[in-house]
Amino acid sequence: MTDQSAHAARLTTREAAERLGVKPATLYAYVSRGLLDSRRDPGGRGSTFDPEEVDALARRNRRESAPGTEVTQRIRTGITLIDKDRYYYRGVDATELARLHSYETVAEWLWTGRLRPGIRFTAPAGALAAARRAVAALPPASGSADRLRAAAVAAAVTDPVRFDLGRDAVLGSARMLVPTLVDALPPLGGPSGSRAGASGTAGASGASGNPETSGTSGTSGTESIARRLWARLTPAEPDPAAVRVLDLALALLIDHDLAASTLAVRVAASAHAHPYAVVSAGLGALDGPLHGAAGGLAHRMLTEVLERGSAAAVVADHLRAGRPVPGLGHRLYPGRDPRAEALLTALEAIPAAAPALAAAREVEAVTARQMALNANVDLALGTLSAGFGMATEASETIFAVARTAGWIAHALEEYGEQPLRLRPSGQYIGPRPPRPLPAPEI
Structure with a gap:
């Protein structure tokens, strides 16, 4: 003073x-x-x-x-901090949380600041039935983002309290929406897929490395999100160690500060859109090659490396065509992406993932000769999906399901702010008025 x-x-x-x-x-x-x-x-x-x-x-x-003030400068958040080569959920190292706890437990930590190991999310029968009907009505060529959006809209109309933006009501909707999105996706056949279609779960029981990810087959409330999602990504039996890696990926990807989809969510929440609509806004922003679908591009590249037997040739083709090499570098991390590091390290313990993991390491090594770029989480997701024989778009599905919990956390924050605060003004660059009315075209 x-x-x-x-x-x-x-x-x-x-x-x-x-x-x-x-x-x-x-x-x-x-x-x-x-x-x-x-x-x-x-x-x-x-x-x-x-x-x-x-x-x-x-x-x-x-x-x-x-x-005209920069919108993002007015968003203060207590959810995720990105600092150098680490990131933190509510001040706690996010990679450590993900290694030790299930996706559901980490989601609860972001939503409430409480750690509740063993928590399960349950899809209500009415919401799940409506979501499945909506997904089944889509054309066969529909992608996972299309199915998730349809499921979110269908589930919304079955929830009469969706317009209640009080904290308890939003949390109740969130705990129902996440499993509904997963269980509404069609199972991919096989023994576990057949059980999933009948019961809404991922099927086979068994213990994983983390007791939070294990459960008993039979009802959608007793299986973890990772176990249930597994059957929507691959017809293979859910090996406990592999399911644990999938659960790790979900927890690592829950939030990453103000990514494009999260900003869209904050804008929707600022207008007091209900939680289902908020998630729909996030899913819409996610549906692009530069965000949620980036892991699919890495998957395709790794598959080509495995087919051709050379990362050098594939990297050269990308550069010759003027395309960036998928899955490398992140503008928020000067060094290594901690999410990629944690996920790739976990995949080292899975023998089935060894070929895809070797391809990813070779891509990183080849580009390192000329460019100081490290693997990012998209390359790690592509390695996971390719290593487990999943479809190309599996990484996008994993990303979207994981990020849903983070979007809810940001919506909860935004509901507590002044409504419609995220309303920038455009910088008009068109012709100055007044102008005469245009002549009709003949």
């Missing part, structure tokens, strides 16, 4: 709140976040505030609320 302000009359809590245009509770939130300093009134009647500091914060708030 300057000498001049030291002699100025300090503001009471009420005066400071009025000057900022906020409630006293918000004023003290500013104090707790370090945006304002307060002093106890010598008379013991409350806190006082430096008027110059209050005015400076008011000017800053006006600048952040001005039309």
